[in-house]
Amino acid sequence: MVKNNAVLATVMFAFAVSVASVSFTFYQLYENNRTKHIDSIFAKHALISQIYHSYINKQISQPVFEANLAFYDLEEINQEGAYTKVIRQGKVLKSDASAEEAVSQYSLPEASFEMHSPQQIITSMIEYQDHIYFWVESSRRTILLLDRNLAPYHPVNLLSAYATLIGILSIAFALIIYRLHPLRRLRKQIACFGEGDMGVRFGIDGNDEIALIANELESTQNKIRSLIESRTLFLRNIMHELKTPIAKGRIVTTMLSDEKQRGRFEGIFERLESLIGEFALIEEITSGNQYLEKKEYRLVDIIDGAIDMAMVEYDAIEHSIDTSVKIEVDYRLFVTAVKNLIDNAIKYSPEKKMKIWMEGEEIIFANEGEPLKKPLNFYIEPFTKEHPTKDSFGLGLYIVDAILKAHNYVLAYERRDNINCFICVPVKSKRK
Numbered sequence: 001m002v003k004n005n006a007v008l009a010t011v012m013f014a015f016a017v018s019v020a021s022v023s024f025t026f027y028q029l030y031e032n033n034r035t036k037h038i039d040s041i042f043a044k045h046a047l048i049s050q051i052y053h054s055y056i057n058k059q060i061s062q063p064v065f066e067a068n069l070a071f072y073d074l075e076e077i078n079q080e081g082a083y084t085k086v087i088r089q090g091k092v093l094k095s096d097a098s099a100e101e102a103v104s105q106y107s108l109p110e111a112s113f114e115m116h117s118p119q120q121i122i123t124s125m126i127e128y129q130d131h132i133y134f135w136v137e138s139s140r141r142t143i144l145l146l147d148r149n150l151a152p153y154h155p156v157n158l159l160s161a162y163a164t165l166i167g168i169l170s171i172a173f174a175l176i177i178y179r180l181h182p183l184r185r186l187r188k189q190i191a192c193f194g195e196g197d198m199g200v201r202f203g204i205d206g207n208d209e210i211a212l213i214a215n216e217l218e219s220t221q222n223k224i225r226s227l228i229e230s231r232t233l234f235l236r237n238i239m240h241e242l243k244t245p246i247a248k249g250r251i252v253t254t255m256l257s258d259e260k261q262r263g264r265f266e267g268i269f270e271r272l273e274s275l276i277g278e279f280a281l282i283e284e285i286t287s288g289n290q291y292l293e294k295k296e297y298r299l300v301d302i303i304d305g306a307i308d309m310a311m312v313e314y315d316a317i318e319h320s321i322d323t324s325v326k327i328e329v330d331y332r333l334f335v336t337a338v339k340n341l342i343d344n345a346i347k348y349s350p351e352k353k354m355k356i357w358m359e360g361e362e363i364i365f366a367n368e369g370e371p372l373k374k375p376l377n378f379y380i381e382p383f384t385k386e387h388p389t390k391d392s393f394g395l396g397l398y399i400v401d402a403i404l405k406a407h408n409y410v411l412a413y414e415r416r417d418n419i420n421c422f423i424c425v426p427v428k429s430k431r432k
Contacts, residue, residue, distance in 0.1 A: 007180060007183065008177065008180065011173060011176055011177060011180065012173075014173075015169065015170075015173040018169055018173075019166060019169060022162070022165055022166065022169065023162075023166075026158060026161070026162045026165075029158060030155050030158055033153065033155065033158065034153045034155070037153040038093050038094050038125070038153065039094070041125070041132065041150050042093070042094045042125050044072075044134075044147070044150075047072065048072075048074070048123060048134050048136060048145065049121050049123050049136065051065065051068045051069070052121060052136050052138070052143070053121055053138075056138055056141060069145065073147065073148040073149045074134070074145045074146065074147055074148075075145065075146045075148065076143055076144070076145055076146075077133070077143075077144040077145070077146060083144050085128070086126060086128045086133050086135075086144060087126075087135065087144070089128060090126035090127060090128035090133065091126065091127045091128070092124055092125070092126055093125045093126065093127050093132075094124070094125045095122065095123070095124035095125070096121075096122045096123050096124070120138070121136065121137070121138045122136075122137050122138075123135070123136050124137075127152045130151065130152055131146060131147075131151070131152075132146075132147045132150040132151065132152065133145065133146055133147070134147060179208065179210070180210075182204055182210050182211075182214065183210060186202065186204075186210070186213070186214055186217070189201070189202055190202075190217070193221065200221075201218065202214045202215070202217040202218040202221060203215055203218040235279065235280075239276050239279060239280055242272070242276055243273075243276065246269050246272050246273060246276075249265065249269050250266070250269050253265040253266055253269065281336065281399060292329075292330040292333070292406060292407070293330050293331075294328050294329055294330055294407075295328065295329075295331070296326045296327070296328050297326060297327065297328075297329060297331055297334075298323060298324075298325065298326055299321050299325045299326065299327055299358075299363070300319075300321050300323050300325075302327070302329070302331065302334055302335055302338055303317075303319055303321065303338060303356060305331070305335040305338075306335050306336075306338035306339040306341075306342055307339075307342065309335060309336070309339045310339045310342050310343050310346075312342065312343075312346055316346055316352055316353050316354065317342065317346075317353070317354055317355075317356065318353070318354070318355045318356070319355065319356035319357065320355075320356075320357045321356065321357065321358060322358070325358065329407050330406075330407070333403050333406065333407075334403065334407060336399065336403060337399065337400045337403040337404060338365075340396040340397070340399055340400045341365040341400055341422055341424075342354065342365065343396060344365075344396050344397065344400075344422070345365050345366070345367040345420075345422070346367070348367065348369050348370075348420075349367040349368055349369050350368065350369060351368065353367070353368075354366060354367040355367070361426050362423050362424060362425050362426070363423070363424040364421050364422070364423050364424075365421070365422045365423075365424075366416075366419050366420060366421045366422075367419070367420055368418055368419055368420075369418075369420055371415045371420060372413060372415075372420065376397075376411065376412070376413040379397045380397045380398050380400070380401040380411065381398060397411070404424055408426060408427045408428070409424045409425060409426055409427065410424075410425050410427060411423070411424065411425075412425050
């Protein structure tokens with residue numbers, strides 16, 4: 001699945017990496033800004049410590065101490081319940097004490113309204129319910145102050161920038177995927193064209209690279225279609241023009257008094273008619289314009305039809321095909337392929353006999369004889385044959401191969417002991 005959508009997978013991977021990178025960067029910015037914000041507002045603790053130090057050393061009176069707190073918008077929390085909630089549930093943002101002291105002193109539920117702390121003055125900044133508190137403690141007294149002017153760090157601007165950037169990335173990648181969507185359509189069209197659908201259209205409106213490629217394919221398709229039509233017209237005209245002189249020649253041949261000469265001319269014209277018939281069949285199969293009328297037929301009926309077409313004796317063919325076996329084929333074409341395989345097997349058999357059987361879904365045509373001296377690919381090329389004879393044009397296996405491919409079969413060859421086996425293998429089967 002991934003291989004079939006490699007481009008889309010690459011785009012999605014790039015999007016995921018981009019989002020992860022942006023998210024990590026903004027998280028680092030958030031942490032840095034938050035730390036700077038806490039450090040900047042914690043600087044106020046020095047002033048608070050100085051005022052408190054003067055107060056506990058009785059350098060200033062209670063009214064003056066309260067006036068100083070009011071001047072700096074600081075409110076002392078005197079209610080024990082509120083005091084306890086802030087100390088127990090609040091989050092310590094920063095403290096003069098070490099980390100261990102902060103944990104041991106500010107996280108314990110035993111923290112009370114009156115507690116004894118270290119001799120030096122320790123100031124801790126606490127966040128609770130969107131307010132900033134300063135907890136100041138000494139060996140003599142501990143107080144909790146609410147700062148009315150300070151507020152916890154809220155990364156509103158940073159979040160807005162992050163959401164904007166993620167939105168831009170999402171839109172950009174969505175546009176990329178949208179622009180790549182025609183590629184999937186183009187791939188399906190090319191596959192249809194490769195299967196012989198000459199009516200498919202590749203043209204796409206636009207001036208981008210994909211549209212240019214699609215329009216070039218459209219132009220190339222038109223050229224290929226013109227070439228195929230020209231070739232088809234040329235072959236059909238040749239075959240039509242050849243039939244007339246052949247027919248006249250056969251008529252003239254019947255007027256010859258010399259039986260030997262008459263037989264020779266009849267053989268020549270029969271060969272020419274056979275060659276034209278094979279050319280017509282090749283043109284039909286390879287042009288890509290033929291429509292296969294596939295239906296289910298019993299394999300034994302196809303073999304019987306091929307034997308009748310090959311005009312060979314039934315005794316020359318031994319087959320053990322189950323009568324219940326059915327295959328979905330174009331009857332006329334597949335019978336022609338089987339007929340050519342039967343002709344080929346009998347022609348090159350010393351005893352002029354052959355066998356047909358099945359192994360799984362594979363159909364095997366076998367005969368005793370000399371093994372092939374060259375690879376099978378050599379023999380399925382048109383006009384190639386190992387032993388030229390007057391009865392062969394070297395098109396038999398070429399036609400068989402073309403018909404089998406049109407039916408999702410491939411032709412294979414095996415040598416088993418002294419037996420040549422030509423095997424029709426379904427493309428979907430997995431041979432070991």
